[in-house]
Amino acid sequence: MNGSIYVSSETARLRSVLIHSPDSGLGKVVPSKAQDWLFEDIVHLDTIRKEEYDYYIKLLLYFLDEGKIRGRLATIDAPENDRGFYKPDHPDFHRSDKVIELQVLLTDILQNEAIKSQLVASVCAIEACSYEIQRELMGYPADALARVFFSGTYNETELIFPPIPNFIFTRDIGIVINDHILLNKPQKEARKREALIAKYIFFHHPVFSAYRDNIIELTDTQHHFLLPNDAEAERVTLEGGDVMVVCHNHVLIGISERTSREAAAQTVKRLFEKNVVNKATLVKIPHKRDYMHIDTLFTQIKRDTWVLLGEFSNARMKGLQSDELHRALRLQNRQADGLEILQFEKGNLARPRTFYSLEELLVDVSVQDLGCPRHSVRIIYSGNGEFPYDVREQWTDSCNLLAVKEGVVLGYDRNDRTAAAFRDAGFSVIGVQQLLADLESGRTDTDRLTDTLVLMPSAELSRARGGFHCMSMPLLRDR
């Protein structure tokens, strides 16, 4: 596998990405646990795979590893092949080294007995398994063990521990910042096992061996474990959806329901010390489920174009600020509710710059960091900025898009008004089936595509509460 990692932007052509296809654990989410496991609903496993996620794999392969797919679509999808191409443990699996499946990496490292025994012991420790189960797991072959780690079951009926259905959101397990990897420290119990597995993969898989010294891990401070009640406020938690590398020297870090102030501060400190970046903007957003990470509120489409929830636009902010009552309420609520944006530059920590709206920050990134003329910067609003479509579509990830190259982004087909706003902004909007047909027939190719929103089927996927930005951990993008 090509081991090189480097990501210094949100939109430059994607060359390699870490993903995880929905495993059988998604089909084990039960209504009584759905909320604890961070799903708002239960999903239909077959549909999410065949009708939705498979299209994502096809499109990613077309962009990142064309040789695996071009001219083969009809065969790959022939019913008699039973989706072998998409199943990580099937002999026909694509095994791309550009669209990298986490399950493959986990299975690889579990071949090593020492790593296997450490990981089994660690998983059993956090899941409070008996020693007997631990010994039993040690007897499993690597591929079966990997499946148990994801799904929580070895026979598909008896659960040893809960599944980790959120592992499809690989964005949240770690972030590549230039040639460094920042590992997460999840806020939610339901995502702890993901972080543990990710840590073992990044430290032990040969794909990442050249980067072992470039892995950044966050740790709890003594203030957290010495203070009474585990001092919630002092906890160090960070999830990848809150980190965006917008430019080779500038990273945005959200302070959110999931990422704590402590963690954001620690991250900036480490990134500055290691000279990874010299500018960091902390973006504190209201702590609430619908806004769990900053990438649920905005993502970048191309250097001068962003999609944003209108709530955080200049116009909305100005409106609120001129309204006396709102101003008073916002002041009172500042702690939990307010938006606060502080930009730090290395060597000048005492004097951060402030921004009054998210839109102001995004425009500034396009102009100052990426050199776009001010008049060319465009903000596309979720649901075209119209209530109630803006918030409805944000809830189903209209703002959580993945750029596979500058201006070409993947989003959910259910967000109609947002798609209309893209059209108004001059983008082509095309369904993934049509696009794949066009690519396969040679009517278009990935190099020629510009300014395009690709609509992906989403009835089931969107219930898992994440979009394609969350469903991807970019490892390599063009510089």
Ligand SMILES: NC(=[NH2+])NCCC[C@H](N)C(=O)O
């Ligand atoms: N980067 C993101 N926005 N990730 C979305 C994660 C969704 C997942 N169900 C959770 O609540 O954790």
